Amino acid sequence: MSKIKVTIWNEFVHEQEQNSLGDTVRQFYPNGIHNYLKEALQADDLEIRAVSLDMPEQGLPDELINDTDVLLWWGHCAHARVEDALVEKLARRVHEGMGLIVLHSGHYSKIFKRLMGTTCSLHWREVGEKERLWKVARRHPISEGVPETFTLPHTEMYGEGFDIPDDGKIIFMSWYEGGNVFRSGVTFLRGNGKIFYFAPGHETYPIYHDANVQKVISNAIRWAAPEFYRDPNFVEQIPVPPETVYTDNPLANLDTSALHKTM
Numbered sequence: 693m694s695k696i697k698v699t700i701w702n703e704f705v706h707e708q709e710q711n712s713l714g715d716t717v718r719q720f721y722p723n724g725i726h727n728y729l730k731e732a733l734q735a736d737d738l739e740i741r742a743v744s745l746d747m748p749e750q751g752l753p754d755e756l757i758n759d760t761d762v763l764l765w766w767g768h769c770a771h772a773r774v775e776d777a778l779v780e781k782l783a784r785r786v787h788e789g790m791g792l793i794v795l796h797s798g799h800y801s802k803i804f805k806r807l808m809g810t811t812c813s814l815h816w817r818e819v820g821e822k823e824r825l826w827k828v829a830r831r832h833p834i835s836e837g838v839p840e841t842f843t844l845p846h847t848e849m850y851g852e853g854f855d856i857p858d859d860g861k862i863i864f865m866s867w868y869e870g871g872n873v874f875r876s877g878v879t880f881l882r883g884n885g886k887i888f889y890f891a892p893g894h895e896t897y898p899i900y901h902d903a904n905v906q907k908v909i910s911n912a913i914r915w916a917a918p919e920f921y922r923d924p925n926f927v928e929q930i931p932v933p934p935e936t937v938y939t940d941n942p943l944a945n946l947d948t949s950a951l952h953k954t955m
């Protein structure tokens with residue numbers, strides 16, 4: 693069985709900040725969120741690479757993009773630094789079939805906004821409140837083996853309204869101690885690619901250390917892995933119609949330019 697090729701991309705900025713925020717984040721992710729997740733998610737059926745914005749070609753040279761079945765994206769303060777040309781390449785790769793898992797503040801990444809076509813704005817608050825997640829899609833592969841409900845003791849609140857398109861399938865809903873609710877796990881299909889947005893993952897709490905959070909991401913990787921790739925711009929002419937076309941229809945012989953003039 694061939695392995696699913698997973699690439700975890702992280703902007704890797706907060707982890708390197710020389711201030712109290714950086715100190716806090718490094719307590720939980722000394723080598724960066726990407727390298728932590730690479731270790732936490734390792735499995736026999738996955739080949740995982742961890743890359744970051746500070747690497748050549750922003751961590752994603754063409755050879756790696758074209759060798760990635762599922763891309764995980766963690767970004768927060770450096771969304772604007774991601775080159776538009778790279779975003780277009782990633783969007784094309786998703787349309788071809790690559791899976792994309794957008795984590796936490798990646799809701800505001802260029803690639804997510806590009807694929808959603810909306811602002812992806814939301815309400816937020818950072819007071820370290822409790823979050824309770826509920827499994828809405830109980831028989832979906834992403835929620836398999838995850839408890840019907842589980843809590844994270846301290847999170848950043850992400851609340852509705854969340855400006856994402858209406859075709860998102862809700863897998864998880866979150867309730868926060870302060871009263872807000874949020875579609876915290878949502879799937880989309882774009883071209884041949886599957887996309888999953890998963891909200892938990894604020895950098896100053898050990899959220900990716902949580903076994904349920906890891907289980908969700910792990911399930912999402914298998915769900916998003918493509919069965920095939922296809923040129924998203926492929927169009928096929930169908931000269932022979934599957935049903936008989938009756939050419940005695942007077943409209944069939946009508947000069948359409950004349951029709952347009954009379955309208």
Ligand code: ZN
Nearest residue numbers: 797848894895
């Ligand atoms: Zn955050």
